[in-house]
Every structure is written in structure tokens, then in C-alpha cells.
Amino acid sequence: xxxxxxxxxxxxxxxxxxxxxxxxxxxxxxxxxxxxxxxxxxxxxxxxxxxxxxxxxxxxxxxxxxxxxxxxxxxxxxxxxxxxxxxxxxxxxxxxxxxxxxxxxxxxxxxxxxxxxxxxxxxxxxxxxxxxxxxxxxxxxxxxxxxxxxxxxxxxxxxxxxxxxxxxxxxxxxxxxxxxxxxxxxxxxxxxxxxxxxxxxxxxxxxxxxxxxxxxxxxxxxxxxxxxxxxxxxxxxxxxxxxxxxxxxxxxxxxxxxxxxxxxxxxxxxxxxxxxxxxxxxxxxxxxxxxxxxxxxxxxxxxxxxxxxxxxxxxxxxxxxxxxxxxxxxxxxxxxxxx
Amino acid sequence: xxxxxxxxxxxxxxxxxxxxxxxxxxxxxxxxxxxxxxxxxxxxxxxxxxxxxxxxxxxxxxxxxxxxxxxxxxxxxxxxxxxxxxxxxxxxxxxxxxxxxxxxxxxxxxxxxxxxxxxxxxxxxxxxxxxxxxxxxxxxxxxxxxxxxxxxxxxxxxxxxxxxxxxxxxxxxxxxxxxxxxxxxxxxxxxxxxxxxxxxxxxxxxxxxxxxxxxxxxxxxxxxxxxxxxxxxxxxxxxxxxxxxxxxxxxxxxxxxxxxxxxxxxxxxxxxxxxxxxxxxxxxxxxxxxxxxxxxxxxxxxxxxxxxxxxxxxxxxxxxxxxxxxxxxxxxxxxxxxx
DNA sequence: GCCGATCGCTAATTCGTATTAGCACCCTTG
DNA sequence: CAAGGGTGCTAATACGAATTAGCGATCGGC
Numbered sequence: 110x111x112x113x114x115x116x117x118x119x120x121x122x123x124x125x126x127x128x129x130x131x132x133x134x135x136x137x138x139x140x141x142x143x144x145x146x147x148x149x150x151x152x153x154x155x156x157x158x159x160x161x162x163x164x165x166x167x168x169x170x171x172x173x174x175x176x177x178x179x180x181x182x183x184x185x186x187x188x189x190x191x192x193x194x195x196x197x198x199x200x201x202x203x204x205x206x207x208x209x210x211x212x213x214x215x216x217x218x219x220x221x222x223x224x225x226x227x228x229x230x231x232x233x234x235x236x237x238x239x240x241x242x243x244x245x246x247x248x249x250x251x252x253x254x255x256x257x258x259x260x261x262x263x264x265x266x267x268x269x270x271x272x273x274x275x276x277x278x279x280x281x282x283x284x285x286x287x288x289x290x291x292x293x294x295x296x297x298x299x300x301x302x303x304x305x306x307x308x309x310x311x312x313x314x315x316x317x318x319x320x321x322x323x324x325x326x327x328x329x330x331x332x333x334x335x336x337x338x339x340x341x342x343x344x345x346x347x348x349x350x351x352x353x354x355x356x357x358x359x360x361x362x363x364x365x366x367x368x369x370x371x372x373x374x375x376x377x378x379x380x381x382x383x384x385x386x387x388x389x390x391x392x393x394x395x396x397x398x399x400x401x402x403x404x405x406x407x408x409x410x411x412x413x414x415x416x417x418x419x420x421x422x423x424x425x426x427x428x429x430x431x432x433x434x435x436x437x438x439x440x441x442x443x444x445x446x447x448x
Numbered sequence: 449x450x451x452x453x454x455x456x457x458x459x460x461x462x463x464x465x466x467x468x469x470x471x472x473x474x475x476x477x478x479x480x481x482x483x484x485x486x487x488x489x490x491x492x493x494x495x496x497x498x499x500x501x502x503x504x505x506x507x508x509x510x511x512x513x514x515x516x517x518x519x520x521x522x523x524x525x526x527x528x529x530x531x532x533x534x535x536x537x538x539x540x541x542x543x544x545x546x547x548x549x550x551x552x553x554x555x556x557x558x559x560x561x562x563x564x565x566x567x568x569x570x571x572x573x574x575x576x577x578x579x580x581x582x583x584x585x586x587x588x589x590x591x592x593x594x595x596x597x598x599x600x601x602x603x604x605x606x607x608x609x610x611x612x613x614x615x616x617x618x619x620x621x622x623x624x625x626x627x628x629x630x631x632x633x634x635x636x637x638x639x640x641x642x643x644x645x646x647x648x649x650x651x652x653x654x655x656x657x658x659x660x661x662x663x664x665x666x667x668x669x670x671x672x673x674x675x676x677x678x679x680x681x682x683x684x685x686x687x688x689x690x691x692x693x694x695x696x697x698x699x700x701x702x703x704x705x706x707x708x709x710x711x712x713x714x715x716x717x718x719x720x721x722x723x724x725x726x727x728x729x730x731x732x733x734x735x736x737x738x739x740x741x742x743x744x745x746x747x748x749x750x751x752x753x754x755x756x757x758x759x760x761x762x763x764x765x766x767x768x769x770x771x772x773x774x775x776x777x778x779x780x781x782x783x784x785x786x787x
Numbered sequence: 788g789c790c791g792a793t794c795g796c797t798a799a800t801t802c803g804t805a806t807t808a809g810c811a812c813c814c815t816t817g
Numbered sequence: 818c819a820a821g822g823g824t825g826c827t828a829a830t831a832c833g834a835a836t837t838a839g840c841g842a843t844c845g846g847c
Contacts (some may be wrong), residue, residue: 211561238519
């Protein structure tokens, strides 16, 4: 393949052709105007014209090895991205990440090679290539606590997309302000007259889930609330468990869809008999024509800001922890309770 | 930031701790069982246990510099990906690419940093980082002829997603078999009784457009055809130009949507008054509830196969040129012409 | 006409890993 | 006991660019 014949051009080649040393070539390429060791115009032009003729471009690998950074940012996704169910959920984050990286002139290294172990991807493994990047963005609902701690202790610059608090040290993140969003929706339901509320979801574990639950409880205040876990059977069981409830807040969009289908199947009407509020975008595929009341996660903006925060961090800036507000969706699945 | 204190661990450190030389560490890490220079079990175990304790992982950059390849594949998109209009079109390719890369244990380098010059991205520029990858996949409707030729002449391994014939040499690609797909649709229209056909689109320039036109003409045979170029005004002008035509084949999905909207606005019905066939997926955002007759580009599969072809190429395999069949969509916008 | 200060450039080293050549030792064998 | 052949390891070097230290030549000042 890459025979001697097709060897790529190096600074040595340029140097030889221009009749100077490799050092000079490097200096011509790197000395910003106004630097101390300057090369006279004539020499500089000679070198530059050889570079232009040959079409030389510096080997980014060698460059990286020598000066300890390139403009490459890693993107690591914890959950396995395939089958593409979750891919759809993560795509908007990626779009925001790409958009910002493009603006900043950075390339992205998608760490797709990572092996899946116990249903979860691992950063640290035999052929870890994370360090090829200057820093990285971590995506995923639940990051591995130990790996996070290790990144922190090794001083590797990273930013988590999603709040993270369990790394035995402060973790830079750009997350979602679930609490206020859920709380606002609960308060709206109460303002409409609801008093029998339920939460459908885990409400614990990952920060994103716990944060929703906190908002839910804050909004509910003194009202008694019911907590239905999606692990307990399917939509039929959930709906049974919701007997007497007038409004349910569904952590997972796809669960809301399943619940509505079940309700329709029993001849119930939404929102007349039961109001349903969604607390985020589908992380599992969900087909529906219904315009749910709830909120959207500002995924694209989160991606954008994660890259911003990361690059600032790389420039020696402060460790940032930031929560972005959700966009409320009015929808048609929340109304006052039936009399 | 990366002070001496937080310097990352190297093979030298491991060597010192294990009381051996750096060479030995490298050998322990790289000697596959059954190699000639073998390290006795005792030494090997000692080194490995130090590695385990320290959590050492090899620096992928240095590795790459030394042995001339890593498992990183570049992904280059010619059209600017933002605003996200086009991002939606390219996403399925990426999903296929990622899926296959994951299976093969490769990481992906998204060349997002590329500057946009004259509305088009350029591979070759000052800080080109393409060569960090072992090879790359090129996406985009129209690739730059000169850059393609240069890649070929520099012997850089790449695969184009989409047929490409203008590089002054054979270009490996995984493309779409537009010709047969368009031809099949035209033949179906003729079988339904249509004799007054029109093509709405450029029909030339990029291979993907020219290939559609070839299929269209083959299908039309001796029938006279009308060619309406989308550059000539908007939907109103197009529809005027389609006077007397009973079926129109729209190169661009979004144009078909605009055309239908215009037709409805004039009280025409589709397909009763005018059949409309789409020739691919929207490259521009298009909102519609209509179930168009036409075909889908096997984008995900193209992405998958592009990576396969690329990796084979990297292993010294042959230069592959392959066209994938389209998936025909029956839809509801093609029927026999009105009497 | 000598000293010191530029100017213009280069040799040498560094980054971390892979690889090649080969050294020192022990173990046979004749 | 010398020659021959492993075994177990290491020194040296390569990869390609960036950077530091510094050399030789020219120039200015007195």
C-alpha cells in the first residue's frame, strides 16, 4: 500500500527542495507574524512556494505528539447507539455538537469502537483512543461512576451532557433543568384543579430521573402522590394502578404513548378522563399522532454549549456546571379534571 | 493544565516500576502469543500487573506515529451540514457508517472543522486533519473534481458515498442505482396509461442527477418528454410549464411537496388530475402528510457498505464500485391518467 | 579595529510507541 | 573447554513536527 514511492511528503522533503533545514520549514509554518525568531521574506516565500507546489500538509499525528494538542474533540456515548432507537434520541445532541465544533474549527472523534460490556460501553479498555482528542464530551443517561472518577483524577478535560454529581469531585456539565420544568407543569395541572396526581417512571437512579422527581414533589407540595414504576408490568398494569388519578406525569415519552393507547383501548378519553403530561423526548421509538402536553429537552442547544464549555476548559477556563431550561409544549393532553 | 504533576503515564513509567526496559513493556503489549521474541511468563506477569495497577493505556497518537495506522476512519461531508436542513438528509448515512464502524471496532473522525469556501467545503487546507485517519468516506452530492484527483494521486484510501466518475481515474464508491429505479417507475406510469411525462429537476451535473435522467429517458423510450428545471421560477411556474402533462417525476422530494401544494391551491387533485412521483428522499426540509409514490435511497445501507468497502481497501483489497438498489414506495400519488 | 549585538539559520532534542539489531548469559554438544 | 545455539532482555533508532539552544556572519558603535 503505502510504499516508499507513495510516501507522503514531510517537512524534510520541503526543506530539501527549498534548500533549508526542517527547522526553518517548521518556523515558517508556525511563526505568527511578530514572533521573535523571524525568517526574512525571501526565505519564507521560497519555502511557502515549495509548500504550495507540493501541496504539503502537516501530519496531524506528529503535530499532536509534538505540541500536545490538536483541535479534535472526542464524543463518547455511553448507551449503545444501535439499534437506532436511541440513535434518534441522541441525534439532536450531535447536531448541536457538530454545529459548534464547525464554528470553532474543531474536528470530532466519535468513539464508536468502544466495546459494549454488560450492556454498557466502557471508556477504558485495551485500545482506548480517547486521548487522541484534546478533550471530550460524554453523552448518556448513566455514566459509569468509576470511569468518571478516573477521568477526573487523570485530569482529562471533559464535559458531561447531563448533570452529574457522583464522580467524587465536581464534574463539568451542561444539563437540563428538569426540576423547574416538571414543577411548572405540575403547578399548571393544580391550577386547572387536579389534586390526584401520579408519576409514571423510575424517579431515581440517573440524575435526570431524580431531578424530575424532585420537581414533581415540589410541585405537588402537600398533595398525596402516587408513584407507578414502569417496571411493574405493562400499560395495562400501569393504568390499573392509576385508578382514581386525574393526571399522570410520564417520565418517558414512549410510556405515555403506550398508556394513551391502553386508555383508548378501554374507551377512556384523554384528557377528559385522564390528563397525561410527558416529561421529555422519546428515548425509545414511539409512534403517535397525539400532541402531548409536556416539555422538550433542549438537546441541540445542550450539544452546542457542551462544546463551548469544553473548549473554554481547554483554554484554561473555569469548570462550568450549567442547566438549561426546557421548552414547555402546550399540547392537548392536559385539561381540568372531570367533575 | 497538563503540568508535569498530572503527566500521563507512559511505557517508561511502567518499565521503571516493573524494573524492565521500555522495549520489554512494548513487547509485552504487542507480542501476540506465538511470536518469535517471547517474554517469559514471570516477567510478562510482572509488567502486566503494573499496567493493571496504574491503569496505563497506550497513547494512540504515538502509536499511530510509530506504526502508521490506527483504526480511525474519516468522514468528510462536502455540503455544509448546517443549517440542519441537509443534516437530516445525511443522518441516515451516518447511522449506517457508525453502525458498521462499531462492528469493526473503528472510531470515526468527523471532519467538521473544514472551512466553507464558495459555498462548498474543501478537503485541502492549511490545517487538514484528514490524514489522522487511516482512510475516509466522502459524502456529498458534488465532490470537487480536483480534490478527488489529488486524493487518488496521493494514494489516500477513500470511498465515495455516491457514484463518482470524474476524478481522472477509477474512484471507489457505494452508490445508488438511480437509473433502474427511475426507469421502473416510468414504466409503471406507462403501464397505467400515461403518455405525457415530465421530469422536474436538473437532470445533469452531479452523477446522482444525471443517472436519474438516464433512467427517465430509458423508461420514456420514444415518448416525448418535457423537462422542467426547478431553477425556472417557483411551483407556480413549474405547474404552468406542466400544462398537458399527466405525470411528473420530481428529482427533489421537497419540490414535489411544493408542487402538490400549488396544485391543491389551484383546485387540482393528485393523482386524478396530475400524478406525481418522487425520485428520492428530501434533501431540503419538506412537511407533508402525503404518501408519495416513488423510491427511497438506501442511505443507511450505503453508509454501512461504504465502511466495509473502505476497510477492505485498507487491508489491501480491490477497488470496489457498487450500486445499491432503491426501495420502491407504492404511495398514493400515481394512478392512471384522467380520461 | 575590537566588542557586543543583532540577524539568519540549523543541530539537537523532545513527544511516546514500535521495531530491529544485537549483547550477555546459560545450556548443550563434541 | 571451545564452539554453537538458544533465551531473555535492552540500546538504538524510526515515525514527523515543534522547540530550544546556539553557531557563524554581519553590523553598529566607539
